[in-house]
Amino acid sequence: MEKSNRMTMILRRWGLPSVMLGPFVLLISIFFFLPVVLITILAFTNMDSAMRWNYNGLSNFKKMLSDPHIFEIINNTVIYVFFTLLINVFLGLALALLTTYFIKKETVGLAVRTIWMLPRISPPVVYVLIWLWFFDPSEYGVLNSLRSLFDLPPGKFLAENPMTAVILANGLIGASYGMIIFSSAIKSIPGDLFMAARVDGASHRSIIADLIIPAVRWPLMFVTLWQIMSLLTSYEYILLLTKGGPLFETEVLALYSYHTAFQNFEYGYGSAVALVLVLVALLFSFIFWKVFGMSKMIKASRIE
Amino acid sequence: MKKTMTGVLATVLVCSSVLAGCGKAEEKKTAGTGVSATSTPEVVTLTAQTAGIEKTRVDNLVQASLKLNEELKSQGKNIEVKVETKSFDGSWPDYVKQFMLASQSNKAPDIYAIGHEYVGMLADGNYIMPLDSLKQSKAYSDLFPVLWESVTYKGKIWAAPQDTEARPVFYNKGILKKLGWSDQQINDLPEKVKKGEFTLDDMTQLAQEAKTKGAAEFGIVHRPVDGPDFQALAYNFGAKLYDPADNKLVLDKKAVAKQIQYYYDLAQKKLIPDSLTTMEWKNVHQTVVNEKNLFYFGGVWNVNNWVSDAFHDQLGKVDVKWVNEHMGMMLIPAAEKGGKPVTLSHPFVYTVSAQTKQSELVTRLLELVADPKLQTEHNVKTYHLPITKGGADDATFKADITLGKVAYMSEYTTFLPNHEGFSKYSSAVFKAIQAVELGKQTPDAAMKDLEAQLKNDLGDQLKIVQ
Numbered sequence: 001m002e003k004s005n006r007m008t009m010i011l012r013r014w015g016l017p018s019v020m021l022g023p024f025v026l027l028i029s030i031f032f033f034l035p036v037v038l039i040t041i042l043a044f045t046n047m048d049s050a051m052r053w054n055y056n057g058l059s060n061f062k063k064m065l066s067d068p069h070i071f072e073i074i075n076n077t078v079i080y081v082f083f084t085l086l087i088n089v090f091l092g093l094a095l096a097l098l099t100t101y102f103i104k105k106e107t108v109g110l111a112v113r114t115i116w117m118l119p120r121i122s123p124p125v126v127y128v129l130i131w132l133w134f135f136d137p138s139e140y141g142v143l144n145s146l147r148s149l150f151d152l153p154p155g156k157f158l159a160e161n162p163m164t165a166v167i168l169a170n171g172l173i174g175a176s177y178g179m180i181i182f183s184s185a186i187k188s189i190p191g192d193l194f195m196a197a198r199v200d201g202a203s204h205r206s207i208i209a210d211l212i213i214p215a216v217r218w219p220l221m222f223v224t225l226w227q228i229m230s231l232l233t234s235y236e237y238i239l240l241l242t243k244g245g246p247l248f249e250t251e252v253l254a255l256y257s258y259h260t261a262f263q264n265f266e267y268g269y270g271s272a273v274a275l276v277l278v279l280v281a282l283l284f285s286f287i288f289w290k291v292f293g294m295s296k297m298i299k300a301s302r303i304e
Numbered sequence: 305m306k307k308t309m310t311g312v313l314a315t316v317l318v319c320s321s322v323l324a325g326c327g328k329a330e331e332k333k334t335a336g337t338g339v340s341a342t343s344t345p346e347v348v349t350l351t352a353q354t355a356g357i358e359k360t361r362v363d364n365l366v367q368a369s370l371k372l373n374e375e376l377k378s379q380g381k382n383i384e385v386k387v388e389t390k391s392f393d394g395s396w397p398d399y400v401k402q403f404m405l406a407s408q409s410n411k412a413p414d415i416y417a418i419g420h421e422y423v424g425m426l427a428d429g430n431y432i433m434p435l436d437s438l439k440q441s442k443a444y445s446d447l448f449p450v451l452w453e454s455v456t457y458k459g460k461i462w463a464a465p466q467d468t469e470a471r472p473v474f475y476n477k478g479i480l481k482k483l484g485w486s487d488q489q490i491n492d493l494p495e496k497v498k499k500g501e502f503t504l505d506d507m508t509q510l511a512q513e514a515k516t517k518g519a520a521e522f523g524i525v526h527r528p529v530d531g532p533d534f535q536a537l538a539y540n541f542g543a544k545l546y547d548p549a550d551n552k553l554v555l556d557k558k559a560v561a562k563q564i565q566y567y568y569d570l571a572q573k574k575l576i577p578d579s580l581t582t583m584e585w586k587n588v589h590q591t592v593v594n595e596k597n598l599f600y601f602g603g604v605w606n607v608n609n610w611v612s613d614a615f616h617d618q619l620g621k622v623d624v625k626w627v628n629e630h631m632g633m634m635l636i637p638a639a640e641k642g643g644k645p646v647t648l649s650h651p652f653v654y655t656v657s658a659q660t661k662q663s664e665l666v667t668r669l670l671e672l673v674a675d676p677k678l679q680t681e682h683n684v685k686t687y688h689l690p691i692t693k694g695g696a697d698d699a700t701f702k703a704d705i706t707l708g709k710v711a712y713m714s715e716y717t718t719f720l721p722n723h724e725g726f727s728k729y730s731s732a733v734f735k736a737i738q739a740v741e742l743g744k745q746t747p748d749a750a751m752k753d754l755e756a757q758l759k760n761d762l763g764d765q766l767k768i769v770q
Contacts, residue, residue: 049400049724050429051408061586063763068756137579138587159582159742246582247739264728264761265398265404 029204036278042271060272065074069248077252079163080170080238085172088227089220092178097208098107099179109205113183118171128240131169132158162242162250170237174230178223181304185216253277345384349660350412350669353468354394355399357612360682361417361466361652362389366683368672373664385665397727400425407431414666415746420454420651421532421533423462424722432655433663434460435670443671446693448714454651457549463653464670467679467688470713471533471648472633473507474592474600482519484511494634494709498716500642502539504566507599507637511575514598522550523575524599525591528583530734532720533601538563538733539718540639544769545729546721552767553723555758560733561751562639568740568747581738589615593622595630604710628705635716640654649717651691683707689714728761 043060045053064070093184095116099109119127132140135158144154158165189212197207213220235255238244244251244259251259253273330607349363350369354361369387376383390413392399400422406412411432426432437443439452439461447465455463479492496502511523527533535545546552570576574744576590577583592600593615600606605629614620635645654673679695682688684704689711690696702708720726736754745753758766 002650048429049404051404065761067760068753134369137583156579156582159579246579246742247735247744262401263731265397265401276355 009224010227012113039271039274039278042268043269043275044272047267047271051267053268057266060269063269064272064276069251072248073251073253073256076163076248076250077254080167080250080252081228084168084170084174084231085224085227087113087167088174088180088231089224091171091175092223093182093216093220095175095179096186097212101181101212109183111246113176113179116176120176124236125240127173128169128237131165131241158242159246162246164240166238166250169241170231172232173237174227177227181219182216185219186212189215221288221292225284226290228284232277232281232284305438306738309363323468345382347384347386347667348662349386349388350415350660352389352415352417352667353387353390353392353403353413354417355394355396357608358652358682358686358688359389360413360685362387364678364682365389365415365675366513367678368669369676371672371675372669374510383665386668387669388532396422404429404431404569407457407657407659410659412659414657414660414662415669416655416657417466417652418655420463420465420653421720421722421726423455423655424457424726425724426655427457427460427462428724430658432462433658434462435464435656435667436461437667438464438670441671443565443674444692447674447691448693450714450717450719451651451691454649454722455653457691460645464674465691466652466654466673467682468649468651468691468714468717469604469688469769470633470710470717471536471601471603471636472710472713473636474602474631474633476520476592476595476600477630477632478595479514479520483514483517490632492682493632496713497634497637498643499642500566500638502637502643503641503643504637504639504671508573508575511598511661512573515575520596520598522577522591522597523573523601524570524601525576525580525588528581528585528588530731532650532730533603534563534733534737535730536601536636536718537566537719538644539648539740540564540636542639544725545584546726547767550767552765553721553725553729553762554767554769555729555755556769557595557751557755558770560754561719561747564736564740564750564754565747567737568750571741571743575611576741577584579742581734581741586615589613590617594700601636604689604706607706608687623676628709633710647717649689649714649719651719652688724767725762729758732757732761 029087036190040051044055044057046056046059047053095113099112102107103112136142136144137154137159138144138236139148139154141154143157147153149276193211197211200208233254237250238250238252239258240253242250244255254277257270257273257277260266260272260273263271321367323702350365352362352365360411366387366389369385372385376385392402394402396419403412403416403418403426416432418426423432427434433586444464448468451465451468455461455465475493480493482639493502505738511520514520515523515673534709538545538556538559541559541562543556543563544554545556547554580588589606589609591597592602592606593610594617607624609615610622610627611624612621616622635647638645654670656663656670660666674692674695675700676690676692676694679690679692680698680701683690683695683701684707687706690701695701696711721731723729732754736745736759739750739753740747755768759768
């Protein structure tokens with residue numbers, strides 16, 4: 001009797017939370033946590049096209065260190081993440097300021113933001129096709145058509161400056177994410193603060209530097225961290241645009257992991273490369289959490 | 305509260321029973337072949353898959369199944385074989401990946417058509433079953449003996465050859481005319497190449513002449529992406545790519561250095577388009593068809609490409625007659641005077657999934673599909689070459705003006721190794737060629753990088769020959 005009573009108690013206490021949270025916990029464990037566990041296991045095996053896993057110690061990591069192209073690939077990853085991040089965050093902030101602070105009319109701001117969101121809701125393949133058409137080396141490419149207006153010969157931009165092309169394509173599409181977050185953060189700043197600033201005769205510059213930026217510090221931090229993580233692991237736009245080439249010029253770690261696993265069928269080695277990425281992402285999270293005091297930022301807004 | 309829990313439990317129950325039901329339905333579909341006593345024949349469905357535009361590879365299996373059903377009927381067996389065909393669009397690695405993953409989830413097609421060089425990888429992974437009995441089969445008794453090599457791995461036969469092809473060098477007759485060649489000289493060129501009188505150096509020199517005299521924009525064009533053609537040059541310089549005794553891939557340093565030097569020279573002499581390896585296939589075809597280029601390392605099936613798609617600026621799609629009037633086909637000239645010219649064939653083969661429950665019926669189907677008539681149907685439609693003597697003697701095949709000109713090339717052919725790690729070897733060599741062509745590396749540096757890369761990628765699967 002007592003036992004069933006306790007059961008009812010437990011059910012009453014945990015029943016609703018488990019029904020409400022259960023699906024998400026399940027989803028996160030299956031699609032986020034389990035892959036990391038699998039990658040960690042696979043990274044220490046020699047799994048190849050035969051799909052058999054045999055433990056092979058650290059040899060995948062040794063192979064990575066002796067890979068003649070690994071340093072070029074790491075270098076590419078750093079350049080790619082840094083410059084794309086720069087465009088993502090600053091262009092996102094600039095767009096948010098433009099559409100919320102400078103453009104006072106809400107409908108116009110909304111329209112501009114919607115237009116900027118369009119590439120994000122179109123499939124990556126379509127988005128990249130437009131870039132490919134833009135950079136097409138023949139005289140019919142958009143860039144080369146523009147060049148011909150100034151009597152310049154058709155150039156091979158994608159072959160000669162592949163990394164610039166990759167950063168531009170990724171940076172422009174990524175900016176929309178920051179734009180949305182920053183816009184809503186700026187909008188949540190109480191209007192009387194702006195009025196007070198204006199009564200005091202503050203310039204645009206000081207309103208942005210002394211009022212808006214401090215108020216969006218936490219979203220800035222969040223967007224930066226979020227974009228670092230997603231840029232480290234995203235490769236689909238590079239794969240579609242340059243396939244990592246020519247040679248290894250736009251090959252980044254995430255794409256290299258894909259190529260080793262799904263082109264060379266070295267699943268074990270590919271997992272080892274992916275594991276390095278997971279560790280790097282964890283390291284960044286830790287740095288942001290501790291050094292930049294992100295933990296302090298996840299608190300109620302101090303403005304109100 | 306209790307209601308919610310009951311609801312959740314009920315949903316889980318319903319879902320799981322639906323899933324279980326699906327599993328059972330699946331089982332039923334593939335179950336047994338036992339001859340039943342009823343008069344309606346038991347239908348056995350076999351699945352066959354191919355990739356690319358050559359759908360005849362699987363359509364021929366459907367044709368063969370009709371014959372098989374007749375045979376079964378006359379033997380008094382109450383079975384009807386149905387062949388379901390599938391075709392894949394995408395790159396070769398993606399195609400293989402799809403088969404491997406399908407096998408992992410027990411959904412592999414019974415018959416899987418693929419380029420022969422994947423046989424090693426698929427055999428090592430237990431994805432396909434050995435087909436040694438085919439060697440004794442009457443249907444394959446007149447198979448060109450070299451083709452058995454292309455499906456042999458670790459001493460066993462793993463597939464039935466389906467077709468083969470020639471990878472000739474196309475030369476533009478119009479450009480040669482502009483250089484003052486007579487019709488007689490132009491038409492004799494393949495013969496001179498065959499005898500080893502016209503060498504690879506002569507080809508380069510002629511390309512240079514065409515370029516300096518303004519007869520052609522480019523001297524030589526090759527494929528823009530990684531592929532078997534590049535290895536034909538390695539064979540031409542005397543390379544051995546595979547050691548069957550040790551089952552190891554070979555890096556023949558002397559020959560591969562010559563191979564890389566060859567492409568470096570082409571780029572230095574500006575005979576190939578700038579950054580050819582970043583060009584689209586479409587642009588390559590356009591360059592070749594529009595008389596902008598003298599020599600093209602192609603494949604006989606390219607005729608099919610030019611006929612099917614509009615590449616010509618004025619004519620759009622060209623016809624076969626036009627191709628034969630404007631282009632000639634020759635072997636890849638020998639590297640040395642008097643040497644043997646080469647070409648490379650990349651036979652397509654039918655492999656049989658290790659999971660098939662109908663191995664006997666599948667084997668009989670593979671015997672029937674080797675029928676010369678069916679071969680010709682595929683060969684003439686898609687510009688490929690027959691695998692058996694019977695196929696080569698077929699009247700319709702012989703009458704084809706394009707194929708008739710390249711049939712002799714089978715005697716000069718070479719193959720890619722059937723080794724599991726070959727795709728890594730091939731892509732590393734391609735990267736080295738790309739590096740020297742784009743002027744990013746000297747041949748020496750590219751060679752050094754290639755060696756380091758191959759050692760790292762292949763480990764003890766590689767043997768280095770100085």
